[in-house]
Amino acid sequence: xxxxxxxxxxxxxxxxxxxxxxxxxxxxxxxxxxxxxxxxxxxxxxxxxxxxxxxxxxxxxxxxxxxxxxxxxxxxxxxxxxxxxxxxxxxxxxxxxxxxxxxxxxxxxxxxxxxxxxxxxxxxxxxxxxxxxxxxxxxxxxxxxxxxxxxxxxxxxxxxxxxxxxxxxxxxxxxxxxxxxxxxxxxxxxxxxxxxxxxxxxxxxxxxxxxxxxxxxxxxxxxxxxxxxxxxxxxxxxxxxxxxxxxxxxxxxxxxxxxxxx
Amino acid sequence: xxxxxxxxxxxxxxxxxxxxxxxxxxxxxxxxxxxxxxxxxxxxxxxxxxxxxxxxxxxxxxxxxxxxxxxxxxxxxxxxxxxxxxxxxxxxxxxxxxxxxxxxxxxxxxxxxxxxxxxxxxxxxxxxxxxxxxxxxxxxxxxx
Numbered sequence: 001x002x003x004x005x006x007x008x009x010x011x012x013x014x015x016x017x018x019x020x021x022x023x024x025x026x027x028x029x030x031x032x033x034x035x036x037x038x039x040x041x042x043x044x045x046x047x048x049x050x051x052x053x054x055x056x057x058x059x060x061x062x063x064x065x066x067x068x069x070x071x072x073x074x075x076x077x078x079x080x081x082x083x084x085x086x087x088x089x090x091x092x093x094x095x096x097x098x099x100x101x102x103x104x105x106x107x108x109x110x111x112x113x114x115x116x117x118x119x120x121x122x123x124x125x126x127x128x129x130x131x132x133x134x135x136x137x138x139x140x141x142x143x144x145x146x147x148x149x150x151x152x153x154x155x156x157x158x159x160x161x162x163x164x165x166x167x168x169x170x171x172x173x174x175x176x177x178x179x180x181x182x183x184x185x186x187x188x189x190x191x192x193x194x195x196x197x198x199x200x201x202x203x204x205x206x207x208x209x210x211x212x213x214x215x216x217x218x219x220x221x222x223x224x225x226x227x228x229x230x231x232x233x234x235x236x237x238x239x240x241x242x243x244x245x246x247x248x249x250x251x252x253x254x255x256x257x258x259x260x261x262x
Numbered sequence: 263x264x265x266x267x268x269x270x271x272x273x274x275x276x277x278x279x280x281x282x283x284x285x286x287x288x289x290x291x292x293x294x295x296x297x298x299x300x301x302x303x304x305x306x307x308x309x310x311x312x313x314x315x316x317x318x319x320x321x322x323x324x325x326x327x328x329x330x331x332x333x334x335x336x337x338x339x340x341x342x343x344x345x346x347x348x349x350x351x352x353x354x355x356x357x358x359x360x361x362x363x364x365x366x367x368x369x370x371x372x373x374x375x376x377x378x379x380x381x382x383x384x385x386x387x388x389x390x391x392x393x394x395x396x397x398x399x400x401x402x403x404x405x406x
Contacts (some may be wrong), residue, residue: 042306043299121286135282139349141300 039145051154067169075174092196104167109212121241122222155217160209275353276346291326297348
């Protein structure tokens, strides 16, 4: 009884370690392809263009609207709290840290995960079940170059650019609240923000967006690739992929907070 | 020996079978052009022009922009064949065409179109012995 229990723990540990090693290997292979110029053939570039369009461009109207709503509400709450606790002189740095360092990349990653992460996970799983991946292998078309790399790069480009747009819109919409709540003019608001922003904030935004973009596409792809041979395996693959993706997003967020606190 | 096992022993071939379907998120032209774009680094425009010319040869230019679900099994078969011709492999293997094309009764029109499309490659059709009668009287030699 006890021996079986210990055996099952050992089995699970070995299984987890083995799948972690597989995932890590896949990540390094993708990174190696990313820096290899021959990966960028015409077909790959076409897929990349389409992916950027579907991931970053078609979402813009919804994204702008959400950034505006969240911007005015959240910055409003931040300003109200800062005023309540007599932190008016810190308002600039509070807004910049909250919007640029934390909220914009995190929210963008969540939104893209929900929209594109699920789509890519399903797409790869369906292609796997339909044996379309087998076709590509048969015709000696590199799956990483043709299928995965364009999606990963589009994720990185999309999340980085959308995070920047989100931050800009959020900061602009925050002005609406400061105007109504504090009767602050645009020049003062601008000066507060410009004085508060540092190069460090921009580097954090960039690095976090890159990490989020990479994880947001890589994990669903890997999960889709691991789907079984039956159609019933597709929802399971999406479910597993999304859970892993959300854990990864939170881990990146926690890691970035830890690094910033050093 | 099973067809699958026999094919596994061969090298340098493009396969047309139920295990190598067309890519569902590409249209017919893109499916054909993909091979040249990847292996010969042709631009999308040039590769799709070659694909269009091939489809025109057998009167299927109208399906160029169709997706998989908009085409009949016969049209899908021809697109798979043209795609196989686009690769650099000198041999093309077609497995069980009577399984790939629904309601196919006569193989001869298919062989005629294969002749129109192919200029230099070796084409092999692998089928089960139970379908032997379908090939009797056709223009291709039968080897058991």
